[in-house]
Amino acid sequence: MIKITDLHKAFGSNVVLNGVDLHIKKASSMVIIGGSGTGKSVLLKCILGLIAPDSGTIIVNGVDTKSGDREAFLDQFGMLFQGGALFDSLPVWQNVAFRLLQGKHRLSKADAHDIAIEKLRRVGLKSNIAELFPAELSGGMQKRVGLARAIAAEPQIIFFDEPTTGLDPIMSGVINELVREIVEEMGATAMTITHDMSSVRAIADNVAMIHNGVVQWTGPIGKMDDSGDPYLDQFINARAEGPIEAVR
Amino acid sequence: MIQAIDGILARIGRSTMAMFESIGRLVIFASLTVSHIVRPPFYYHAFLQQLINIGFYSLPVVGLTALFTGGALALQIYSGGARFSAEAIVPSIVAIGITRELGPVLGGLMVAGRVSTSIAAELGTMRVTEQIDALTTLSTNPMKYLVTPRVLAATIMLPVLVFIGDTIGIMGGYLVGTNRLDFNSATYLKNTWDILEFGDVSSGLIKAAVFGFIIALIGCYSGYHSGRGAQGVGAATKTAVVTASVLIFAANYILTDLLF
Numbered sequence: 001m002i003k004i005t006d007l008h009k010a011f012g013s014n015v016v017l018n019g020v021d022l023h024i025k026k027a028s029s030m031v032i033i034g035g036s037g038t039g040k041s042v043l044l045k046c047i048l049g050l051i052a053p054d055s056g057t058i059i060v061n062g063v064d065t066k067s068g069d070r071e072a073f074l075d076q077f078g079m080l081f082q083g084g085a086l087f088d089s090l091p092v093w094q095n096v097a098f099r100l101l102q103g104k105h106r107l108s109k110a111d112a113h114d115i116a117i118e119k120l121r122r123v124g125l126k127s128n129i130a131e132l133f134p135a136e137l138s139g140g141m142q143k144r145v146g147l148a149r150a151i152a153a154e155p156q157i158i159f160f161d162e163p164t165t166g167l168d169p170i171m172s173g174v175i176n177e178l179v180r181e182i183v184e185e186m187g188a189t190a191m192t193i194t195h196d197m198s199s200v201r202a203i204a205d206n207v208a209m210i211h212n213g214v215v216q217w218t219g220p221i222g223k224m225d226d227s228g229d230p231y232l233d234q235f236i237n238a239r240a241e242g243p244i245e246a247v248r
Numbered sequence: 249m250i251q252a253i254d255g256i257l258a259r260i261g262r263s264t265m266a267m268f269e270s271i272g273r274l275v276i277f278a279s280l281t282v283s284h285i286v287r288p289p290f291y292y293h294a295f296l297q298q299l300i301n302i303g304f305y306s307l308p309v310v311g312l313t314a315l316f317t318g319g320a321l322a323l324q325i326y327s328g329g330a331r332f333s334a335e336a337i338v339p340s341i342v343a344i345g346i347t348r349e350l351g352p353v354l355g356g357l358m359v360a361g362r363v364s365t366s367i368a369a370e371l372g373t374m375r376v377t378e379q380i381d382a383l384t385t386l387s388t389n390p391m392k393y394l395v396t397p398r399v400l401a402a403t404i405m406l407p408v409l410v411f412i413g414d415t416i417g418i419m420g421g422y423l424v425g426t427n428r429l430d431f432n433s434a435t436y437l438k439n440t441w442d443i444l445e446f447g448d449v450s451s452g453l454i455k456a457a458v459f460g461f462i463i464a465l466i467g468c469y470s471g472y473h474s475g476r477g478a479q480g481v482g483a484a485t486k487t488a489v490v491t492a493s494v495l496i497f498a499a500n501y502i503l504t505d506l507l508f
Contacts, residue, residue: 102388
């Protein structure tokens with residue numbers, strides 16, 4: 001579904017991705033872990049074309065991301081941003097239905113509104129928040145609205161950037177469950193970036209750890225605890241001592 | 249000694265290169281903005297909203313600026329004209345001064361202060377909170393959705409604002425002329441009407457359209473390329489108002505020379 005080969009990206013002298021190879025199978029949930037500043041978000045943005053890689057190839061559904069119709073390419077994706085990235089100037093339902101109200105396959109306002117309400121219900125929100133503005137919602141509610149927006153057009157691929165950052169443990173658990181349920185019922189391919197290990201265990205079929213600009217370890221979630229990789233062990237067990245240098 | 253000179257030359261070279269790079273990026277940004285005006289899809293709702301935001305809500309500030317400027321101008325010209333016993337020129341100079349120069353320039357500067365900063369802050373915040381990235385992932389071109397409607401709306405609305413400002417400015421001169429300087433009302437109006445030519449008003453409106461383009465373009469460019477965090481948005485806002493104001497003065501001189 002998504003095949004990344006020898007991906008490189010540097011910002012000036014700061015090499016962020018230094019030959020990333022990764023394969024994400026169709027209808028599977030891949031979670032990318034790694035320390036802060038290791039290039040997880042850059043990798044995700046390279047796939048979406050928000051950042052141009054220096055070299056390497058990214059193939060999505062058999063098509064090189066550098067070629068083809070950009071709009072059709074992006075139509076395959078839904079994305080939940082770390083901070084929600086909801087549009088302040090639009091009410092909640094228009095945020096959720098944004099994609100449905102634009103482009104070639106645009107729906108009528110009434111139809112888009114109905115779908116938005118249905119998606120809000122799917123993420124556990126009541127229809128009475130539809131007319132509110134994002135600033136009137138709590139952080140957890142904003143995350144759910146972001147999730148509803150990500151799935152509104154029923155994309156084949158969904159990206160989750162730090163889905164539980166800034167949430168309390170209970171709300172994190174709720175969001176993790178929602179992500180897992182939605183990915184399974186939609187049959188979507190999911191890629192999640194996180195350093196929350198409870199998210200990793202709740203969401204992942206497969207895990208990839210990025211360190212020093214390359215994929216340090218990748219494999220199924222079941223093998224993560226017995227990987228024998230010292231970098232992965234240090235990270236998942238949150239140890240200060242180990243091969244990964246901790247800046248104090 | 250030679251090393252010190254080398255260092256200074258290198259610094260000048262780097263600054264010059266950076267300046268040309270910025271100009272190049274701005275020209276590309278402007279070209280893309282203009283090209284999106286003629287390429288579908290068009291976001292009519294966003295455009296109409298900007299017509300109201302930029303045009304209607306700037307009316308009080310432009311109107312008040314014009315009113316007080318017209319009044320002050322009448323007093324100053326009377327004071328200067330009295331030295332040559334030429335007090336009668338007040339209505340003519342107020343009308344020409346307002347329509348050709350002060351209306352568009354002061355209107356442009358006031359709108360730059362209000363609109364350019366607000367656009368830069370809005371787009372800068374959208375950049376920092378990843379809303380611009382979100383637009384892209386939702387298959388919507390941010391240039392088309394955010395930038396083009398604002399630039400087009402400002403280019404259209406500034407001449408409208410300046411035309412209204414011209415009228416109010418002349419009225420400011422009339423009020424001071426008739427109430428403070430004892431001009432006859434009918435004579436003042438006749439002198440104003442007789443002196444004004446189509447070119448006086450149209451040259452001011454052409455300037456206003458160019459200023460509107462500059463104001464929105466610089467606001468969008470600064471916000472779109474805003475740095476991270478509150479400091480980045482603050483810097484984008486400052487850059488927007490300073491750059492737009494300086495470019496308005498530069499464009500004003502060039503246009504005045506061309507339309508002379």
